[in-house]
Amino acid sequence: MELAIHTEGLRKRYGDHEALRGVDLAVPAGTVLGVLGPNGAGKTTTVRILATLLEPDAGTARVAGYDVVRERRQVQRAIGLTGQYAAVDEQLTGAENLRMVGMLQRLTRAGARQRAAELLDRFGLTDAADRPAGTYSGGMRRRLDLAVSLVARPSVLFLDEPTTGLDPASRLDLWALIREQVAAGVTVLLTTQYLEEADELADRIVVVDSGRVIAEGTSDELKRRVGGERLEVGLADPAQQPAAAAALTRAVGAAPLAGDDGRVLSVPLDGGLHDIAEAAVALRAGGVAVTDFAVRRPSLDDVFLSLTGRTGRPPEETPGDTPGAGAENTTGDRAADETADRSGHRSEEWSAA
Numbered sequence: 076m077e078l079a080i081h082t083e084g085l086r087k088r089y090g091d092h093e094a095l096r097g098v099d100l101a102v103p104a105g106t107v108l109g110v111l112g113p114n115g116a117g118k119t120t121t122v123r124i125l126a127t128l129l130e131p132d133a134g135t136a137r138v139a140g141y142d143v144v145r146e147r148r149q150v151q152r153a154i155g156l157t158g159q160y161a162a163v164d165e166q167l168t169g170a171e172n173l174r175m176v177g178m179l180q181r182l183t184r185a186g187a188r189q190r191a192a193e194l195l196d197r198f199g200l201t202d203a204a205d206r207p208a209g210t211y212s213g214g215m216r217r218r219l220d221l222a223v224s225l226v227a228r229p230s231v232l233f234l235d236e237p238t239t240g241l242d243p244a245s246r247l248d249l250w251a252l253i254r255e256q257v258a259a260g261v262t263v264l265l266t267t268q269y270l271e272e273a274d275e276l277a278d279r280i281v282v283v284d285s286g287r288v289i290a291e292g293t294s295d296e297l298k299r300r301v302g303g304e305r306l307e308v309g310l311a312d313p314a315q316q317p318a319a320a321a322a323l324t325r326a327v328g329a330a331p332l333a334g335d336d337g338r339v340l341s342v343p344l345d346g347g348l349h350d351i352a353e354a355a356v357a358l359r360a361g362g363v364a365v366t367d368f369a370v371r372r373p374s375l376d377d378v379f380l381s382l383t384g385r386t387g388r389p390p391e392e393t394p395g396d397t398p399g400a401g402a403e404n405t406t407g408d409r410a411a412d413e414t415a416d417r418s419g420h421r422s423e424e425w426s427a428a
Contacts, residue, residue, distance in 0.1 A: 079104040079231050079262035080125065084134035087120050087286075094120045096286035097134065102264060102279075104230075107257055109277030110266040111375070113383055117286040118266040119159070122235045125264070126156045139231050155224030159236040162220060165209030169200050169219050172208055173226060180227045187226075194222040198252065214245030221252060232256060234265045238272060250275060270375035280375075284383045298373040301381045304344045306354055309367030313337035322357035326350065344370065 080102035087095040095117045102108045112118050123129040125138055127147045136143045139153035163172045170191050177187025195201045198218045203211060208219060217237065224232060234253070238246045246269075253276060257263055267273055273280050274294050281291040290297060306327070310319055316337050323331045323342050327350045331342035344350045351370065358365055 077104045078102060078137075079106075080108070080136075080138055080264060082121075082125070082134065082136040085121065085124060085131050085136060086133040087117075087124065087129065087131055094286055095124075095131070095134075098283070098286070098288055100264075100281065100288070102262060104262050105257065105260050106278040107253075107263040107265060107276050109273030109280040110264065110283060111268070111270065111273055111280060111379060112266075112283035113268075116283045118283055119235055121283070122156070122233050122264065122266060126154060126233055127151055152227065153230050155227065155229035155232045157217075157220050157224045157232075157234050157237050159239050163208045163216060163223060166207060168205050169195060169208055169211070170204040172219060172223060176223050176226045182226075190226055194225060198222045199248075212245075214241055214248065217241060217245065217249060218252070221249065225256070229261065231262045231264070234263060236266055236268065238267070238269060246272070270379060274375050282379065282382050290378070290382050294375060297375065297378045301373045301377045302343060303373075305341050305371050306344050306351060307367065307369050307371050308340045308342075308354070308358065308365055310338050310340065311364035311366050315363050316340065318361050319358060319363045322361040322363060323354055326353040326357040339367075341371075 078101055080100055082098055082100040085095050085098040086093070098117065098121055100108065100121075110118050110121070120129065124131050125136055125143060127143050127150050130144055138150045141149040141153065143150050163169075164175070167175065173191035173194055174187045177190050178184070180187075182190060191204075192201075195204045198221070200215060200219060200222070203215060208216060211219065221234075221237065237253075238249055241249065250272070253263060253265075257276075263276075265273070265276060277294065279291065279293055280297060281288050282297070283289070290300070292300075306323075308319060308323065308331075310316060313336065316333060319340055320331050320333070323329075323340060327342055327344065327346065329343050329345075331340040333340055342354070346353075355368065358368075
């Protein structure tokens with residue numbers, strides 16, 4: 076199995092803070108790895124090391140077959156990078172942004188113009204090609220940012236929370252564009268705090284917390300770690316909770332858990348449809364008035380909560396948080412940002428590549 080990304084024991088420290096504590100990743104070519112974790116978990120630091128914007132303190136990493144420390148320029152030629160926020164030049168038009176990156180990638184003037192036209196068409200930006208990027212909507216800017224990362228036709232694409240701040244429709248558009256790249260054989264490493272995004276796009280998922288990989292597997296494998304399906308029953312009258320609990324216990328052979336308000340009971344389903352039917356009959360025979368009766372599968376949010384003790388809500392939905400806040404935004408990371416050009420790569424290295 077050809078690995079497009081392979082890391083062993085990656086470590087990175089900023090002063091007294093150890094951002095990475097031995098991260099191991101193995102990503103087969105042509106697949107999507109979703110990387111989940113709370114702010115400060117080490118996601119962005121990992122991406123920056125893999126994209127050659129930072130050097131690890133210990134461990135090894137290979138991208139597209141090249142060592143990220145010893146063969147940096149070969150790695151840079153093989154990758155595309157889209158960060159958490161659009162990194163295009165707002166004063167340049169969409170077409171100018173793409174042509175500029177094409178020239179940095181050593182395309183001829185005609186080649187850069189042709190590649191820019193292709194990407195503008197594919198990303199639905201042709202009508203806005205001659206407008207300054209600063210006039211674009213959030214969704215348009217993210218599409219342009221993704222287009223910029225694809226100018227050199229990379230074999231490996233790093234997407235660091237690419238849909239942060241987008242409305243649902245724009246997020247769906249970007250998902251479709253990402254799927255197209257994967258279908259064309261591109262390997263994608265996607266960091267995200269939108270758990271449904273990982274559920275939709277990722278072939279495999281790793282959960283990172285405090286600089287370590289604490290779980291990995293497919294979406295279904297991770298969900299099975301927190302249990303199977305459960306039957307949730309909403310009660311019209313909380314006073315009927317004892318009767319409902321007794322009926323469900325008789326029906327499925329397990330005692331249900333009650334919600335805080337006493338109106339919802341949840342019981343594991345080991346017998347599938349038979350348990351569901353038995354539960355419905357038992358509740359009706361017991362005279363229990365039900366407002367809701369639904370089978371619920373574990374979600375990635377359940378997985379995230381069980382593994383990290385935190386919900387998987389994106390930063391803008393978490394009180395007191397701001398996107399990108401946390402331990403990863405340290406002095407070391409800011410220094411890396413300041414040396415990166417608008418295409419997301421160090422300008423002196425890319426101009427020489």
